[in-house]
Structures are given as structure tokens and as C-alpha cells.
Amino acid sequence: MELPIDHFRLLGVSPSAQAEAVLRAFQLRLDRAPDQGFTHEVLLQRAELLRSSADLLTDEALRQDYETALLGGASGLELSSSREVAGLILLWEADASAEAFGLARKALQPPQTPALGSGREADLTLVAALSCQAAALQEQEQRHYQSAAVLLQEGIQLLQRMGKLQDQREILEKELESLLPYRILDLVSRDLSDQAYHQEGLQLLDNYVRQRGGLEGKNSSKSIGGLEQSDFVLFFQQIRKFLTVQEQLDLFIKWQKRGSAEAGFLGVIALVAAGFSQRKPERIQQARKYLRSLDLPELDRFPLLGCMDLLLADVKQSEDKFRNSTDEGLGNWLENYPGETLEALCDYCRDWLRRDVLLGYRDIDPEPVDLEAWFADRDVQAYVENLESKGALRLAKSSFSFLSSLSGEKVQEDTTEPLDANTNLPIPGGVPDGANDYEDEVRDISRSNWQEFFQSRLKNPFQRFSSELSPTLLGTCGVLLLVAVGASLSLFDFPINPSKSIRTSKEALVEDPIVLQPKLDSPNKISQIGPLTDEKPSEEQVKGLLKTWLDGKAQVLQGGNSKELPIVARPSLVKRVKLERSKDLANKEKQIIQASITSFKLVSQTSKRIEVKVELAYSDQRIKSSGEIVSETSIPSLKVTYVLGREKDLWQLVAYISGN
Numbered sequence: 029m030e031l032p033i034d035h036f037r038l039l040g041v042s043p044s045a046q047a048e049a050v051l052r053a054f055q056l057r058l059d060r061a062p063d064q065g066f067t068h069e070v071l072l073q074r075a076e077l078l079r080s081s082a083d084l085l086t087d088e089a090l091r092q093d094y095e096t097a098l099l100g101g102a103s104g105l106e107l108s109s110s111r112e113v114a115g116l117i118l119l120w121e122a123d124a125s126a127e128a129f130g131l132a133r134k135a136l137q138p139p140q141t142p143a144l145g146s147g148r149e150a151d152l153t154l155v156a157a158l159s160c161q162a163a164a165l166q167e168q169e170q171r172h173y174q175s176a177a178v179l180l181q182e183g184i185q186l187l188q189r190m191g192k193l194q195d196q197r198e199i200l201e202k203e204l205e206s207l208l209p210y211r212i213l214d215l216v217s218r219d220l221s222d223q224a225y226h227q228e229g230l231q232l233l234d235n236y237v238r239q240r241g242g243l244e245g246k247n248s249s250k251s252i253g254g255l256e257q258s259d260f261v262l263f264f265q266q267i268r269k270f271l272t273v274q275e276q277l278d279l280f281i282k283w284q285k286r287g288s289a290e291a292g293f294l295g296v297i298a299l300v301a302a303g304f305s306q307r308k309p310e311r312i313q314q315a316r317k318y319l320r321s322l323d324l325p326e327l328d329r330f331p332l333l334g335c336m337d338l339l340l341a342d343v344k345q346s347e348d349k350f351r352n353s354t355d356e357g358l359g360n361w362l363e364n365y366p367g368e369t370l371e372a373l374c375d376y377c378r379d380w381l382r383r384d385v386l387l388g389y390r391d392i393d394p395e396p397v398d399l400e401a402w403f404a405d406r407d408v409q410a411y412v413e414n415l416e417s418k419g420a421l422r423l424a425k426s427s428f429s430f431l432s433s434l435s436g437e438k439v440q441e442d443t444t445e446p447l448d449a450n451t452n453l454p455i456p457g458g459v460p461d462g463a464n465d466y467e468d469e470v471r472d473i474s475r476s477n478w479q480e481f482f483q484s485r486l487k488n489p490f491q492r493f494s495s496e497l498s499p500t501l502l503g504t505c506g507v508l509l510l511v512a513v514g515a516s517l518s519l520f521d522f523p524i525n526p527s528k529s530i531r532t533s534k535e536a537l538v539e540d541p542i543v544l545q546p547k548l549d550s551p552n553k554i555s556q557i558g559p560l561t562d563e564k565p566s567e568e569q570v571k572g573l574l575k576t577w578l579d580g581k582a583q584v585l586q587g588g589n590s591k592e593l594p595i596v597a598r599p600s601l602v603k604r605v606k607l608e609r610s611k612d613l614a615n616k617e618k619q620i621i622q623a624s625i626t627s628f629k630l631v632s633q634t635s636k637r638i639e640v641k642v643e644l645a646y647s648d649q650r651i652k653s654s655g656e657i658v659s660e661t662s663i664p665s666l667k668v669t670y671v672l673g674r675e676k677d678l679w680q681l682v683a684y685i686s687g688n
Contacts, residue, residue, distance in 0.1 A: 073114035125162035132156035206254035242288030
């Protein structure tokens with residue numbers, strides 16, 4: 029047998045060690061022979077091998093010849109068959125445990141199998157067990173948990189075949205069991221191209237949870253996998269991010285069928301996450317039905333069902349669910365919300381999705397939560413219309429727009445050309461106000477009560493925590509909102525004052541503090557305008573604000589500037605106009621737009637919101653820098669619904685949509 033080791037490593041000395049250091053190391057190794065149960069004969073052979081190495085390294089001539097041979101590429105020590113086991117012991121002692129285990133296992137297999145019951149068999153089996161354990165530990169230290177598990181499995185199988193060392197086998201089995209959580213993490217966190225390993229990790233996870241008695245750990249009489257329940261919560265929280273939403277959904281439903289109620293709840297959350305991220309409202313409906321079927325008596329289902337109803341565009345049912353909640357704090361917050369009820373529902377739903385539903389999946393980005401994109405999706409709208417035909421409460425398209433305008437998210441610009449509702453041809457002059465265009469806003473309504481309400485600790489399926497709310501609130505939130513299994517240590521982390529992050533146009537107000545005096549008879553002649561701050565503005569003032577919006581937008585798209593746009597419109601709308609202009613610049617084009625108000629009707633007006641319907645006479649030209657007219661559009665009567673919102677006494681355009 030050839031050992032993959034040199035005399036220096038075998039003796040445990042540095043290649044630069046002098047003769048005195050070599051002799052000291054030799055004597056120390058003799059005095060510290062392994063006491064794990066090796067036979068006296070093999071320990072004598074070990075001592076002889078150590079003495080041979082010491083004699084060679086203390087003889088100057090022999091050592092010089094040996095070092096020359098090493099420099100020439102010589103490696104390994106050739107041993108006679110009578111000293112093989114002693115050499116394997118020294119190899120194990122030199123921290124070459126994996127090599128020692130491999131050679132010992134080979135020596136125990138035919139045709140090298142030693143005589144049954146012989147001392148050689150006993151020594152080989154023992155060195156195999158000890159080197160297997162040490163090699164697995166070395167792999168663990170390098171975080172190669174799957175490799176460590178494979179070594180332990182091979183060692184256990186070897187000892188079972190030999191029928192020896194029951195105590196050593198139990199040690200290996202215990203270490204393999206304690207390695208299970210780390211092994212699962214190692215396998216599922218690998219690249220998805222390693223599907224074989226990933227699937228093995230999922231199978232191990234499934235078996236592990238079953239052994240524990242579900243996510244609740246009902247088999248708490250013993251520690252499985254070396255983790256108590258609290259440790260398992262943290263472990264499961266860590267590995268969720270390496271699993272796709274469909275993988276988690278499959279596991280949760282499987283565990284729920286085996287009696288884990290908490291897995292059933294997580295299945296509901298996973299269904300909502302899959303439905304929202306994949307634009308599949310039928311999964312939201314499925315989650316709704318699934319939640320109703322679960323046996324969770326302590327769970328207040330109404331806020332969760334309310335969020336699902338809202339995603340299915342049933343605002344009336346959503347509001348009813350929230351008001352039917354047994355949580356007084358939630359009811360007080362809803363009543364005292366400084367804005368429309370629909371705004372409150374959208375705020376709650378959006379933050380529920382971002383902080384409790386969409387977190388913890390390999391294939392879902394929790395940011396941003398774009399409610400506008402959800403309600404503008406054709407599949408979502410088709411599904412909602414189908415629900416309406418079956419008797420669900422109708423949500424008008426204008427409500428879709430207003431709902432999306434409250435989402436508080438930034439949406440990507442739609443690069444497709446919109447169609448003229450009358451001619452069914454592309455509108456080349458950009459998107460006029462309306463025409464299949466859903467404008468968003470960045471809502472900056474003061475919501476101090478809302479902030480205080482959500483400064484509470486999350487609840488999770490394993491532990492129940494009391495909320496820690498501001499004393500200015502009258503109640504506590506009883507909603508069971510789950511970020512992930514074990515997310516009980518997480519907090520809702522909203523900015524202390526979100527309104528400060530929103531542009532308020534104060535700079536613009538200082539620049540031009542002129543009172544609103546609209547001129548509606550001159551299309552695109554921009555009227556000088558100051559802030560509209562009247563608590564109840566007149567129809568003429570609202571008309572003036574809309575006219576200024578139309579003129580300012582046209583001025584920017586023509587290549588000019590407009591100081592008035594930041595005054596009359598929310599920053600998100602202004603940003604979209606500038607983005608459209610930047611695209612025209614890239615194409616060396618500009619737009620000449622004429623838009624004037626021909627009809628005006630006030631639909632509703634409160635202290636926070638104004639909705640009006642107007643008819644526009646609209647036309648545009650798209651012109652190249654060379655003067656060539658690329659396209660022209662004329663719409664004699666374009667109907668548009670505008671929504672204005674008031675914040676900090678300032679009225680601004682929030683959203684608009686075409687249609688009746």
C-alpha cells in the first residue's frame with residue numbers, strides 16, 4: 029500500500045525542523061498513542077513507522093537524499109501489507125481523514141477482506157469509523173454539508189455490513205441526523221441548474237417536516253435534526269428564500285393534508301403570492317376559498333379576505349370584511365384614516381402584499397407592489413368581468429383607475445401606441461389624457477395614525493406576540509400577517525414620516541404665487557398659475573387647473589419647459605411627461621398638441637377629492653427635426669375623467685382615464 033503522505037507529515041514536523049525537534053516530536057507521538065481501542069500489535073507497528081521516519085529525518089545524508097527525491101516529484105510512502113493498518117492510523121492522525129477512510133474501506137472489501145474476527149479486521153473497521161467521522165467534520169467546517177452527509181452514510185453502511193462497533197455507528201447516525209438541516213440548506217441553495225441536488229433537498233425537507241409532526245413540531249418529545257422548535261423557525265425562515273412559490277405551495281398543501289394547520293395558512297399566502305406575481309386572479313379566488321376551509325379558530329380572517337376581495341375588484345365586499353373584523357384597533361384606524369376609504373384599503377392591501385405575502389420566494393421580487401399593473405392587466409380584468417357576470421358586485425372602470433392611482437407605485441412606461449377609440453388606429457402623438465392610459469401617483473397624504481398603527485410586531489404561526497402600538501391609538505391590530513415562518517422577529521419598517529419623501533412643489537409655489545386665472549379660449553397658451561389651495565374650489569378654478577395641465581404637457585412635448593406642471597400635477601404624472609419627451613428626443617422628434625376643454629361636468633367633490641368629466645377637442649402632429657410630419661391625429665370629442673386630490677391644502681391632478 030502507498031500512503032499519500034511524506035515522512036514530515038507522518039511524524040508531524042515542519043520540513044525545516046532540526047534533528048532535535050524531530051526527536052522531540054517522535055517521543056511525543058510515542059507517548060500519545062491513540063486509545064480508541066486498537067490492538068496492541070497495530071500500536072507497535074505504528075511506533076515502528078514513527079521510528080523509521082525519525083531515523084531518516086535525523087540522518088543528514090538520508091534526509092538530504094529524501095528531500096532531493098521530493099523535489100524530483102516523489103510522493104507517498106510504500107508500506108508492506110503488515111504495516112498497512114498502522115499507516116492508515118498515522119494518516120488519520122495527520123488530518124488526512126478522507127484518504128484514510130477511503131483506503132480503509134477499500135481494504136475491507138473483497139478481495140482484500142481480512143479474516144473474519146481477526147485483529148486486522150477489527151483495527152481496519154475502527155480506523156474506518158474514526159476517519160469517517162473526522163472527514164465528515166472537516167467537510168462541515170468548510171460548509172460542504174452534503175459531502176459530509178455522504179461520508180457519514182458510507183461509514184454507517186460499512187459498519188452495518190461489518191456488524192461491528194455498534195457504539196461508533198450510533199455516533200455516526202446521530203451526527204448524520206444533526207446535519208440534516210444544514211444539508212437541506214446546502215442542497216436547496218444551489219443553482220437551479222443542479223436540479224438533482226435541488227430536488228433531493230426538497231425531498232429531505234418534506235421528510236424532515238413530517239418527522240417533526242408538521243411545521244408546529246407536534247413530535248416535541250424529542251429533538252429532531254438537533255433543532256428545537258424556536259431554532260427550526262429560524263432555519264425554515266432562512267431556506268424559504270431558496271424555494272420557488274410553486275415549490276412552497278406544493279409542500280404547504282401536502283403538509284396541511286397531513287394535519288399541519290399552519291402549513292395550510294402558509295399555503296393561502298403562497299396562493300396569493302403566486303396569483304399576484306403571475307397575474308392569475310383565479311389563484312386569489314382559490315386562496316380565498318382555501319382560507320375559509322381551514323380550521324384556524326384564533327385567526328381573524330376578515331382583513332385577509334378583505335385584501336383578497338380588493339384584488340378581485342370587489343370594493344364593497346372588501347370594505348365589509350374590514351369592518352366585520354373583531355379587531356377594534358383596525359376598525360378605529362379605518363374610521364380615522366385621513367382620506368377616502370378606498371385609499372385606506374389600497375394602502376393596507378399593498379403593504380400586506382409587500383411585507384407579508386411576496387417575501388421569501390426565490391422567484392418573486394417583493395418590490396415594487398404595483399396595484400396599477402394588476403388592475404390594468406387584461407387577464408385580471410377578464411376574470412373580474414366574469415365574476416361580475418356571476419353576480420359579484422360591479423366595479424366601474426373609473427374605479428379601476430382611481431384604485432390604481434392610490435397604489436403609490438411607479439409603473440413602467442407603456443411603449444405600445446394606444447388606439448383611437450373611434451378609428452381603432454394608433455394615436456401617434458403619444459397618449460392623450462385617457463385612451464387606455466392609467467396614470468399613477470405617489471400618494472403623500474399624511475397618515476400619522478396609520479404609521480403608529482403599523483408600528484407593531486408581526487405574528488407568526490408558531491408564536492403569538494402582543495402588539496406594541498402607540499398610546500395614541502385606541503386598540504391593537506389583531507390581524508395575523510405572516511412575512512415568513514419564523515418572521516416573528518421582523519418589524520414593519522415604514523419611514524417615520526413618509527410624506528417627507530414626496531415632493532410638495534413648495535419651490536414652485538414660491539416661484540410664481542399668482543392667483544389662478546385660467547384662459548380657456550386659447551388652446552396651449554399657458555396661463556400663469558399659482559397654487560390652488562381653496563378648500564372648495566369653484567368649477568372655473570378646476571377648469572383652469574386642468575387647462576394648465578393640458579397646456580403644460582403640450583409645451584413640454586413640443587420641446588419647451590413648464591413651471592406650472594409641478595404645481596398642478598403630482599410628481600409621478602410630471603415624470604411620465606418628461607419620460608415621453610426624452611423618448612421623442614432620442615428619435616429626434618417633437619409633438620405639436622392642441623387640446624381644449626369643450627364640455628365640463630363636476631361628478632363629485634369632497635374636502636380631499638374632486639372628480640370631473642370633460643370632453644376635449646384633441647389633435648396632434650408628430651414632427652421630425654427635419655420638419656417632416658410623421659403622423660397626425662384628430663379626435664373631435666375625447667371624453668376623459670379627471671381625479672384631483674388635496675394634500676397639505678394643495679389641490680393637484682392625481683389621475684385620469686378615458687371613457688364614460
